[in-house]
Amino acid sequence: xxxxxxxxxxxxxxxxxxxxxxxxxxxxxxxxxxxxxxxxxxxxxxxxxxxxxxxxxxxxxxxxxxxxxxxxxxxxxxxxxxxxxxxxxxxxxxxxxxxxxxxxxxxxxxxxxxxxxxxxxxxxxxxxxxxxxxxxxxxxxxxxxxxxxxxxxxxxxxxxxxxxxxxxxxxxxxxxxxxxxxxxxxxxxxxxxxxxxxxxxxxxxxxxxxxxxxxxxxxxxxxxxxxxxxxxxxxxxxxxxxxxxxxxxxxxxxxxxxxxxxxxxxxxxxxxxxxxxxxxxxxxxxxxxxxxxxxxxxxxxxx
Amino acid sequence: xxxxxxxxxxxxxxxxxxxxxxxxxxxxxxxxxxxxxxxxxxxxxxxxxxxxxxxxxxxxxxxxxxxxxxxxxxxxxxxxxxxxxxxxxxxxxxxxxxxxxxxxxxxxxxxxxxxxxxxxxxxxxxxxxxxxxxxxxxxxxxxxxxxxxxxxxxxxxxxxxxxxxxxxxxxxxxxxxxxxxxxxxxxxxxxxxxxxxxxxxxxxxxxxxxxxxxxxxxxxxxxxxxxxxxxxxxxxxxxxxxxxxxxxxxxx
Amino acid sequence: xxxxxxxxxxxxxxxxxxxxxxxxxxxxxxxxxxxxxxxxxxxxxxxxxxxxxxxxxxxxxxxxxxxxxxxxxxxxxxxxxxxxxxxxxxxxxxxxxxxxxxxxxxxxxxxxxxxxxxxxxxxxxxxxxxxxxxxxxxxxxxxxxxxxxxxxxxxxxxxxxxxxxxxxxxxxxxxxxxxxxxxxxxxxxxxxxxxxxxxxxxxxxxxxxxxxxxxxxxxxxxxxxxxxxxxxxxxxxxxxxxxxxxxxxxxxxxxxxxxxxxxxxxxxxxxxxxxxxxxxxxxxxxxxxxxxxxxxxxxxxxxxxxxxxxxxxxxxxxxxxxxxxxxxxxxxxxxxxxx
Numbered sequence: 001x002x003x004x005x006x007x008x009x010x011x012x013x014x015x016x017x018x019x020x021x022x023x024x025x026x027x028x029x030x031x032x033x034x035x036x037x038x039x040x041x042x043x044x045x046x047x048x049x050x051x052x053x054x055x056x057x058x059x060x061x062x063x064x065x066x067x068x069x070x071x072x073x074x075x076x077x078x079x080x081x082x083x084x085x086x087x088x089x090x091x092x093x094x095x096x097x098x099x100x101x102x103x104x105x106x107x108x109x110x111x112x113x114x115x116x117x118x119x120x121x122x123x124x125x126x127x128x129x130x131x132x133x134x135x136x137x138x139x140x141x142x143x144x145x146x147x148x149x150x151x152x153x154x155x156x157x158x159x160x161x162x163x164x165x166x167x168x169x170x171x172x173x174x175x176x177x178x179x180x181x182x183x184x185x186x187x188x189x190x191x192x193x194x195x196x197x198x199x200x201x202x203x204x205x206x207x208x209x210x211x212x213x214x215x216x217x218x219x220x221x222x223x224x225x226x227x228x229x230x231x232x233x234x235x236x237x238x239x240x241x242x243x244x245x246x247x248x249x250x251x252x253x254x255x256x257x258x259x260x261x262x263x264x265x266x267x268x269x270x271x272x273x274x275x276x277x278x279x280x281x282x283x284x285x286x287x288x289x290x291x292x293x294x295x296x297x298x299x300x301x302x303x
Numbered sequence: 304x305x306x307x308x309x310x311x312x313x314x315x316x317x318x319x320x321x322x323x324x325x326x327x328x329x330x331x332x333x334x335x336x337x338x339x340x341x342x343x344x345x346x347x348x349x350x351x352x353x354x355x356x357x358x359x360x361x362x363x364x365x366x367x368x369x370x371x372x373x374x375x376x377x378x379x380x381x382x383x384x385x386x387x388x389x390x391x392x393x394x395x396x397x398x399x400x401x402x403x404x405x406x407x408x409x410x411x412x413x414x415x416x417x418x419x420x421x422x423x424x425x426x427x428x429x430x431x432x433x434x435x436x437x438x439x440x441x442x443x444x445x446x447x448x449x450x451x452x453x454x455x456x457x458x459x460x461x462x463x464x465x466x467x468x469x470x471x472x473x474x475x476x477x478x479x480x481x482x483x484x485x486x487x488x489x490x491x492x493x494x495x496x497x498x499x500x501x502x503x504x505x506x507x508x509x510x511x512x513x514x515x516x517x518x519x520x521x522x523x524x525x526x527x528x529x530x531x532x533x534x535x536x537x538x539x540x541x542x543x544x545x546x547x548x549x550x551x552x553x554x555x
Numbered sequence: 556x557x558x559x560x561x562x563x564x565x566x567x568x569x570x571x572x573x574x575x576x577x578x579x580x581x582x583x584x585x586x587x588x589x590x591x592x593x594x595x596x597x598x599x600x601x602x603x604x605x606x607x608x609x610x611x612x613x614x615x616x617x618x619x620x621x622x623x624x625x626x627x628x629x630x631x632x633x634x635x636x637x638x639x640x641x642x643x644x645x646x647x648x649x650x651x652x653x654x655x656x657x658x659x660x661x662x663x664x665x666x667x668x669x670x671x672x673x674x675x676x677x678x679x680x681x682x683x684x685x686x687x688x689x690x691x692x693x694x695x696x697x698x699x700x701x702x703x704x705x706x707x708x709x710x711x712x713x714x715x716x717x718x719x720x721x722x723x724x725x726x727x728x729x730x731x732x733x734x735x736x737x738x739x740x741x742x743x744x745x746x747x748x749x750x751x752x753x754x755x756x757x758x759x760x761x762x763x764x765x766x767x768x769x770x771x772x773x774x775x776x777x778x779x780x781x782x783x784x785x786x787x788x789x790x791x792x793x794x795x796x797x798x799x800x801x802x803x804x805x806x807x808x809x810x811x812x813x814x815x816x817x818x819x820x821x822x823x824x825x826x827x828x829x830x831x832x833x834x835x836x837x838x839x840x841x842x843x844x845x846x847x848x849x850x851x852x853x854x855x856x857x858x859x860x861x862x863x864x865x866x867x868x869x870x871x872x873x874x875x876x877x878x879x880x881x882x883x884x885x886x887x888x889x890x891x892x893x894x
Contacts, residue, residue, distance in 0.1 A: 050686060100871050106686060107632055111827055111870045114820055119863035126857060239697065239816075246690050276712075280701030286694045287679070294683050351775065377777035389775070391768035394761070402765055403776050405758030459776055 009273030020151025022268045028157050028226075030264025031164035035219035037241035037248070037256040038171065039212025045251030046188045046208045049098060050106070052113030055238025056120035057086045057213040061220025062229050063128055066135040069224075075138035079163075082221025083214045090213020094206050102205075117235065124231040133229040141225070160222050167215065168257060175253065184208060188251065243286045249299025258297065304329055305350075305381075305467050305499060310359035310369075312349055319345040321523035323359070327467065332493045333501045334514035338543070342523040343503045344386065347469050351383045352376040363466065382465030386472045386503075388452035392445035396436050396455060399444060400427035400462055407463045430462035433492060450481050454488070461492065468492075470502035474509065482506060486513055511535065519543075578756060586749040593741040597734060606737045607805075608849075612841055613744035614801040618818075619825040619837040620751055621794035626823065627831030628755060629787050630767030632685070634819050635692030638676075638699045639792040641814025642669055643799025645703065648716045648809040657725045665800060666793055673792035674785070681784040693816060700814045715810035720803060730804055740801050747794050752834055754790060763787055827869055830876020839878050 012018035036058050043051045065082035069075060093116070101108045141156040175181035187194045187204050194201055219237075227233070244263050248255025263282055270281040289297065305327040312320040319342045327333055335343050348354040350361055352373040361368040368376050391399055404423045431437040434454045439447065444455055453473060460468055473489055474482040486509050493500045504510050510517060511531045519526040519540050527537045534540055597606060618640050625631040646668050650661040680691050703710045711717055722730040730736045754760055762783050765773040774780050803809050812818065821844065829840025847865060851858040873880060 097867070097871065106689070107626065107823065107827070108870050108874075110632075110634075110689075111824065111866055114824065115863040115866035115870065117863075118859035118866075122857040122859035122863075125859075242690065243694070246687075246694075250686070274705075276705035276707070277701060280698055280705060283694045283698040283701060287691065287698065290683065290687065290691045290694070291679050294687055353775075373774045374777045374779050377775055383775060385772075389769060389772040391765050391772065393768055394764060398761060399765075402758060402761035406762055406765075406776055406778050459772070463776060 004274055004277075006273055009269065012269070012272050015150075017150030017152075020149050020153065022272070023265070024151070024153050024157050024161075026265040026268035027261070028160050028264070029267050030261040031161050032219045032223050033237070033240055033244050033263055034257050034260035035164055035167060035222075036216045036237055037244040037260055038168070038253055039215040040241050041245045041248070041251055041253065041256045042184075042208055043212045044245070046184055047098075047102065047205055049102065049109050050113075051098075051209075051212065052110055052238070053093075053116040053120065054212065054216055054241065055234025055236075056117060057090060057216035057234070058220040058223075058237050059120070059124060059229075059231070059234035060089060061086045061217030062135075062224040062227070062233065063124060063133075063220075064217065065221035065224045066133060066229060067128075069135055069138070075140065078135075078138075078224070079218065079221045082224070083218040086217025086220070087210040087214035089217075091206050091210040093213070094209035095202075098209065099202065099205065117238075120234075121231045128229070128231075130231060135224040135229065137225045156225060160226075163222060164219075167218065168253075171215075172253060180207075240282065243282050245296075247286055247289045247296055249296030252296070252298035255296055255298030304362075304364055306360075306362040307350070308360040308362065310346075310349055310361065311357045312345060312354060313357060318523045320349060320356075323520075323523070323525055325518060325525065325528065327499050327501060329466075329499055330497050331499055331516055332490070332514055333499075333516040333518060334510045335501060335503045335518045335520060336505070336507070336510055337520035337526070340522075341520040343520055344471060345523075346520065347383065347471050347503065350376075351381060351469060377463065377465075380464075380466035381469065382460035382463050382467070383469040384453070384456040384460045384471060384473065386475050388449070388456040390444040390447075390452055390455050390459070393443055395441050395443050396431065396447070397427065397440040399455065399459065400430055403427075403459055403462050426462060426464075430458045433461065433495065434458045434488065450477060450485065453477075453485065457489075457492075461496070465498060467499040467501065468496075470500065472503050472505065474504065474506065482509065489513075579753065582749060582752050582756075586745050590741060590745040593745070594738055597737065603733065606733065608845065610737055610740045610801065610805050611845055612838075613740040614798045614805065615821075615825065615845065616744055616838050616841040617747045617798035617801070618795050619822050619829075619841050620748060620834075621791040621798070622819075622822045623826050623831050623834075623837045624751060624754065624763070624787055624791045624794075626826055627836075628760065628767065629763040629784060631681070631784060631788070632689045632823075633680075633692045633788075633791075634689045634816065634823070635680075635694070635696030636791065636795055636822055637816065637818025637820075638692075638696040638814055639669055639673065639795035640799040640802070640818055640822075641699065641703065641809070641811075642672060643796025644803035644809040644813045645710060645716065645799075646796075647800040648720045648803045649709065651720045651722070652716065652718065655721070655723075657723065658730060659725060662800060665796060669792050669796040670789060673789040677785045677788035677792070681781060681788055693819070696814065696816055696819060700811060700816070703811050703814055710809075710811075713811055716803075716808045719807045720809075722804065722807075736804060740805070743797060743801060747797055748838070751794060754787075755834055759783070759786070824866060827866070827876055830879035830882075832876075833878045833882055836876050836878035840876060843877065 012022060036054065039057070040051055040054050043049060043054070061082040064085040065078040068081035069078035072078070097112055097116070098109070101112050137156065141154070141159070143155055146153045146155060146158075175185060183194065183199055184204060187201060194204070240263060244259040245256055247262065248257070248259030262285070266281055266285060267278055270278040274281055293299070307323055307325040310320055310323045311318065321342075323346065335346065337343050345354065349356045350368070352368070352371055352375070356369050359369060363379055363381060366379065368379060368381065371379070394402065401423060404426045408423060428437070431440060434457060436451065436454055436458060439451060444452065447455060453475075457470065457473065470489065474485050477485060486504075489500065489502060490513050502514075504514075515530065516528070517531060517534045518528045519534060519537075521543050526543055527534055527540050529537070593609065596609065618636070622633065622636045625633050625636065643665055647661055647665045650656060650664060651658070654661075656664070676695050680688055680695070683691055704712055706712075724730075728735055728739060730739060762773070762778055765776075765778065766780055766783060770780050799813060802813065825840040825844045826837050827840070828843045829838065830836035847862065848858070851861045855861065869876065875883075
């Protein structure tokens, strides 16, 4: 049968040190997933397109950051180039290719994205090579880990969680308060109306794609010091972000946050109790959510 | 005999159908009229199961339809056509008819795995003849004119041999001349098929000319029922509906 | 993509697609001729490579054509159809390895098992619409894939079912003989295609088209949409599992990739290549796909880029599959000649 180690899970749940360690590791998984998933959900909310190639932006973010770090030695520049580089990539991708398949079959959109999943992975393989790469931890964070209630917490994790949370807050406030945010929400609600008001929908669509790409790139850049880089690394992140958006509800930012944290915790605690079935747990959870609430936890009910 | 008893439905406090009770005798032809938002379409949606009533009964020959699903209600003999022609764009007229008859026969216990049985073909042929679509049998529905699409929609309901046929604005979106052709068709169908027909119509000229029975709905309630002459003289109707000259002008 | 859209772009063509005469005899004749031609192929060309190609075509072709019953005919975009391909391969392989029953018994037992699994999964999935249906099928696919990976004691985990699948002879047929396997695969392919063709042309097939075009209207002519969708979901799963079994026999094993999402992705890509508006479109797509895959893999290590560009050419450039293109071209020419 599928190996199950409930004893390990139970003993961790009763030990504060283990709880802290597993929770922080769950949180960083969750926050990285959130950054990728929120772009996915935003693009779906506004453009009604499921960006199947979104994982590639995460991958490019990581590789851009690694190259920038190797060239300049500055971690801040590495993060910046990861985010900006993928934003530009997102804009080009949307304007040149995705804009041709709006309003067409879902199947067509998925296929165009599928094509780019294949192409982008090979492009990375060509430029950076097929082998595993590692960016290494920036010097500033090569310090002893913190101990909270006996649990080990690397300081970099705190930075990562902080940056992702800040991005979430800025994004949430920006969409709720700013003029651009209102236009984006209006476009999500009624694209025809927005163009009737004389606002360039092409610009908004491109912008949303750039924003989504940037967030995924930021996630990739933040992950670069703690994950190994490989062509195809985007795909597992993509599938997990899908699960996050579907659980949270397509188009809902709050849903993406909650969904990402749930998946992060399921992954980190599930790996104790079900070492080989951690992924299976996520899919199982997704199935359960979809069956009980087809539009996700925070999705709008379809009339 | 279709009897509606105390049918009610509200949407967030707004009563779209408010305790409506009506009888439609077998073989009757009834027009449902009322100003926009009177709850005409909701009324149809309740009878056909597209919406679930909050309360009330829909008795078709004594059997309650309330709470049944649309396929169940259709199988019990209440067919409907839609305000916006609801058809199958990629199927040809003939395919549409044959497939509909087959779906109908399957539930009647006639199982067959291939097209077409002689009886299937006869029924489809009959419906196409009735609605004048026989010459367009090989056209895909998407390529038909607006009027023909409406006819096809009606044919789809009719080919199932319903006891009651509900037509939601059969003349919607048509020019004056086309409207009269369509409504003559509806009357002809009613006379030939001897079934109960209920239709929603905006055009007062049409309603008063062809419908022996009229039901006036307003804000989800029945304002009046009766023959055209009685309706024309009904104070409440004149006040609520015909009284506003501009509206009467707009719909004429 | 769908007939619906093909119809919108084209002129009002006069097409008589339902024949007054029963087509079954014609289909049967075509199937017999196809089988005879395929069976004679080894006599004319002794190349093992060619026979291998046909066997793979049979496995992938049954899979892709059954997916088209969902995607093209019913409008159900399944992103998890590959799970049944994998399920077929694994349960057949395991049954042969563990129980030693004769091949036909394992074959039908696998179909029975697929039936049960497909009913359960389908009952959950077909309630959902469009993109949510795609997602939940994908989730089930990944769930099955994870189960295969983690249930190492039974499935061999990421190494796949190793040690070969025993293929004891039955009724004078010895599937460990390459030629016998070839003929059996061809037979399964032809029978499978013939059956699927009958489904597509039956009244039930037209019920599916109605659901694809306008599910609401379908329910208002008395069609139980949920049941019809479930029925085709299960039927398609059975054919996909048959494809999986051919594959398992061919490679004498089963691998987690059979149940991975890429299998479903490839299936959809194949449908796209060939086109979903004709019954044989997916078969044409299968051949194109396998040839493309084989050539590109041989020529360059970056076959992702080449495949990606081909997909883009079809999706953005041609906007339809090859067979759709051919059929439309013929129809247009015919109507030009007439008018």
